[in-house]
Amino acid sequence: MFCKSLLKSGLLACKQESPSGLKCTASAFSPVCEGRYRTASTAVRDKLKTIDDLDGPSFLTSLYWFFGKGYFKVAHQMQIEHSKLYGPLWKSTYGPLVVINVASADMIEQVLRQEGRYPVRTDMPHWRRYRDLRQQAYGPLTEMGAEWLRIRSILNPRMLKPKHVSSYTNAINEVVTDFVKKLALLRATKGNGVLVHDVAGELYKFAFEGISSVLFETRLGCLNEVVPEETQKFIFSVGEMFRLSPIVVLFPKSVWPYMPFWKHFVSVWDHLFKVADDLVRKKMAQIDEDVKRGEPVDGEYLTHLLISKQMSLTEVLGSITELLLAGVDTTSNTISWALYHLAREPEIQERLHKEVVSVCPGEKVPSSEDLSKMPWLKAIIKETLRLYPVVPGNARVTAESEIVVGGYVFPKNTLFHLCHYAVSYDETIFPEPHTFLPQRWLREHKHPDHHPFGSVPFGFGIRACLGRRVAELEMYLILTLRHWLLTAFTVYHHELWPNAEVSAKFTDLSI
Template structure:
């Protein structure tokens, strides 16, 4: 069969072709005059027809219809993405397709489809979305958190995991916790009356992360700490629902004030990290690994000594700075925001706080600071943190994934290159998984003996699969020991007559507590 015969047979089966032919009858003036022009027109119609008939068909998930060019963008004017996806779940089911501008997105809103995607088909969903803004903010995607799944990503993930595991061995974490809490407790005791704990809690977590990366701690008045904190705060406050430049390309020629502001702060942040990197290179010793930065520099030196061009190109200074940035950004924000939400919840629930104090005081006895070995004996403290992370999600949409191949989830086809969002908020608020999900109740994580029960599948603050949070192994024990240490020394309460607003601020990707004040009453 010739191609012409095939094309004519296909044309005969095109829907509405007869209407098109009827329309053209008597309207020869609309057709090209020359034989060549008419041949090109017929060829074009035939080619488009063959494409439409033979292109791959997908059984795509259901979802709301959007507007041309804008997609469903306008529906997020007065609603956060995770809230809107929960609304759509009730209408379309747990797998929902929608568009933000030209970007096709699939939202996963129940634990069954999330586990299918992130665990059963984890290799299919291991990619990251490379938007214009994320490439700018991560030096072309050199970040572990944002970087696409690749040999370079796997190398840096392996190096970072090894370095963090080293920090968790021996007495490193215990020493860091004691050093940090000593500063924190002293600063709190200096304050009189109710105050906003934001800066002190930020310093507490910052010193843990900075100690891991650069082996030193700061005072709240240090310029280095103040500069780093300013960058992190501006990013959280201004990120919101993302950047218009990602969905309206012409704006990239004339960036918005928001993007320019965040890029300015990001450049400052990378500059501070580069300064510490230079200092470490000047003082590093092969026989002593002081911190995470040393570990990365030694790995770089080994690659250069072996003259392996592939590895050398994957572990440049630009890669190292991005990896350090990942540890700071992810570790700092998740932990400090979780602690701020937890302190507010404890101030609101004195009965829960009393139970926590009883446990901490019994386990620590006369000691001022907890250690890693105490963790198994502090289940209620851990349950309080688990409940805080469930009810007050720091990153309710997580970090968007990207499919690396054509795949499936929930019975639907998901084409290669699709952006996929896990709605952690929906998982943590699902009434089918949690009894009275809007109530702060740490007991839901304990068994009948008061020990930590098996982790519920639907509790997923650190995600799952190949892109599980890099810092989970540090964040969980760090938060556990910091909260126990603070509660060993203080009771927290709301000022008389204070009205608490638990409506989170921030956009779709970060949820922070509103500014609040609490009182710290010394116990020790």
């Protein structure tokens, strides 16, 4: 989330996590018992190396890499270069901050297998400071410890259980349909019949509308021909919050109130909470009306949170706002890259089209059951996420005890940076790592050395990305329904580059 820009500067990451239930890889230095790592015995610990034995760049060296060698904007590439210089485990120093970088699938697994009951990524001090200032509740991204676990246990079922997630299919299908209509309109009115400007920007609006339709059970109008002013301001506030977050966090807490950008940072958060509060109270009023009329209360995610009364209204507001923020970039960025490769490699796109049509012939709208019959579609998304992880790294703090990783013992409160980007390009796990090969994810084509922690775009364990299944559902449906409506049209060429204003050309299939 807020670490998106910090990730770019190579410091931290905190937006991902993923599937559990994977077999544990034992290490000669990491005894395993019933799938859980135990603290090494005193005799074994005496033979282990310590953090002082690790090599790595000094603070000045890191600054030189960032600004002298130009890696500040492509710090994910620096993961690969540093792993070549220092090996799969090294330390980086940023002033008083020491970060342990892990660029090996085996060692990443070792860290995550030892993360404890209450995994910690970072304390997100600037987000927490705002909540303290305005007496807002912490949510799943800002809360920690036992309270975090309590909140997650309430939020999880309706976001992660397939039977509940499948109930969001109709709402997301409606958003996808409107998105395709919006592209058709832009193509017809502003693109000479073929060109759609700023496709990445339109995908961002799609993702915003999609997650809002699930969380708030309402449409915000992001895909209208003219976006409502209040919605436009809401979208702008989200962007400003992400822009300002990495700036704020670079300064000591004590000086925040005196910095010129702090007031603006607080004001955009105020607007985000105001809009969220309005939507939550609107849903509460609707529920009250239904109850008064003796009608069944209809709704999914927000409705469930409100009527279950497992959380206070303030907690619902804090959690729903953070979930909204977490659900935009994941979807829009991944779809942008998927479309980029489908456009460049028409044979992959044609195979996807045939798969979709075989499962959903004619004008059949894809359902969640239909998606389970589309392995090529899912392989395309997995390969896209491998090449372009939502965030290139992930942070973990050993908050509960010391742990052993790769023959080194690390004390409590060690900060780890898990270099997912570097591991995703490890040719021993993924042959031809720079080539877009969805077939590598099909069972019959899997490489014998495939490692379950080679690509974990949504993380691992109990701190796995809460919005994973909803994000996947959005991505699957936009690619399938896009082809269904796009007997419509298909991409034949474009220059799509996420996070930039780019254009895409479309042509009718009948031509």
